[in-house]
Amino acid sequence: MDQNPYHVPVMVDEVVEMLRPVDPRLIIDATYGGGGHSRALLDAFPNLSIVALDRDPEAIARGPAEPRLRLIRSNFASLEQIAAEICKGSGSGTPVSPCIDGSLFDIGVSSHQLDEPERGFSYRRRGPIDMRMDRDAELGAGAIVNEWPVDDVADILWRYGEERMARRIARAIVAARPIHDTTHLADVVKAAVPAAARRRKHPARKVFQAIRIAVNNELDSLRLGLEAAIRWTRPGGRVLVISYHSLEDRIVKRRFAAGTEGCVCPPDFPVCTCGRVAELRSPVHKPVRPSADEVAANPRARSALLRMAEKAER
Numbered sequence: 001m002d003q004n005p006y007h008v009p010v011m012v013d014e015v016v017e018m019l020r021p022v023d024p025r026l027i028i029d030a031t032y033g034g035g036g037h038s039r040a041l042l043d044a045f046p047n048l049s050i051v052a053l054d055r056d057p058e059a060i061a062r063g064p065a066e067p068r069l070r071l072i073r074s075n076f077a078s079l080e081q082i083a084a085e086i087c088k089g090s091g092s093g094t095p096v097s098p099c100i101d102g103s104l105f106d107i108g109v110s111s112h113q114l115d116e117p118e119r120g121f122s123y124r125r126r127g128p129i130d131m132r133m134d135r136d137a138e139l140g141a142g143a144i145v146n147e148w149p150v151d152d153v154a155d156i157l158w159r160y161g162e163e164r165m166a167r168r169i170a171r172a173i174v175a176a177r178p179i180h181d182t183t184h185l186a187d188v189v190k191a192a193v194p195a196a197a198r199r200r201k202h203p204a205r206k207v208f209q210a211i212r213i214a215v216n217n218e219l220d221s222l223r224l225g226l227e228a229a230i231r232w233t234r235p236g237g238r239v240l241v242i243s244y245h246s247l248e249d250r251i252v253k254r255r256f257a258a259g260t261e262g263c264v265c266p267p268d269f270p271v272c273t274c275g276r277v278a279e280l281r282s283p284v285h286k287p288v289r290p291s292a293d294e295v296a297a298n299p300r301a302r303s304a305l306l307r308m309a310e311k312a313e314r
């Protein structure tokens with residue numbers, strides 16, 4: 001057994017079972033990572049092909065040569081173009097219609113990204129303040145921490161970390177410049193908050209989350225990727241998202257809820273005049289969480305929430 005796996009995939013059986021009724025032939029794995037979900041899906045469905053994306057070239061480079069798996073280094077924010085191209089290729093003529101049976105977004109960072117100190121994602125490991133999933137991206141966390149004005153730093157800590165002490169921590173960060181590495185940043189944050197806040201979870205947790213989300217523009221990417229997945233999923237196909245914190249989950253929950261809304265005419269109208277038809281169905285209303293056994297075996301699964309929506313037949 002690999003003592004230090006690239007990534008242990010979360011809720012694999014649940015993902016496979018959610019996609020089973022679809023009898024999938026084509027799935028988009030929007031977040032390939034260590035490929036655990038892709039592997040399980042390929043094993044479960046012999047007629048399946050997967051197009052898998054990851055914005056981290058390291059994840060793509062590790063992928064196997066497997067005829068049913070096509071790996072693309074890309075941000076899933078570009079899924080609109082990628083899916084349009086795929087569906088164009090699958091049909092005989094125009095207009096191009098949605099052709100995807102299922103998509104999976106398992107968002108956030110992989111264990112490999114977190115565990116490699118030089119990627120700068122972890123407040124527990126000393127490394128450069130980087131946090132870029134795509135190392136060719138221009139903005140690294142170092143610029144935010146060491147160059148941004150205090151108001152902008154406070155703003156992202158508040159918006160993406162939901163950090164109540166955002167202003168206080170931002171002031172401490174600016175006062176401590178230059179901040180050399182991740183553990184230095186974690187120490188500055190720790191020293192900035194009152195002792196009571198230090199006794200709960202590590203105070204740097206939300207700060208690192210906030211900076212990471214800003215560096216990788218994670219929430220906008222999720223909105224764009226989700227929109228494209230919904231658009232290019234064929235009727236009866238399914239979109240699955242595993243999220244790890246409330247900001248991500250809120251985006252998914254709201255988008256799925258908006259998609260399941262049909263006619264919005266006042267209830268006393270005898271006939272529908274708005275013409276609005278639900279684009280999604282929600283066969284599973286509540287998000288699925290990992291079992292206690294899974295969390296015991298893989299504590300990083302703890303905060304995972306799996307949501308699913310099905311494209312309505314029109």
Ligand SMILES: C[S@@+](CC[C@H](N)C(=O)[O-])C[C@H]1O[C@@H](n2cnc3c(N)ncnc32)[C@H](O)[C@@H]1O
Binds near residue numbers: 009037075109221
């Ligand atoms: C939680 S891991 C996925 C693990 C994967 N499901 C597995 O079974 O190993 C998240 C992965 O998604 C990638 N990622 C995050 N945001 C992305 C985005 N906007 N576009 C493409 N890949 C992204 C990360 O680089 C990381 O490799």
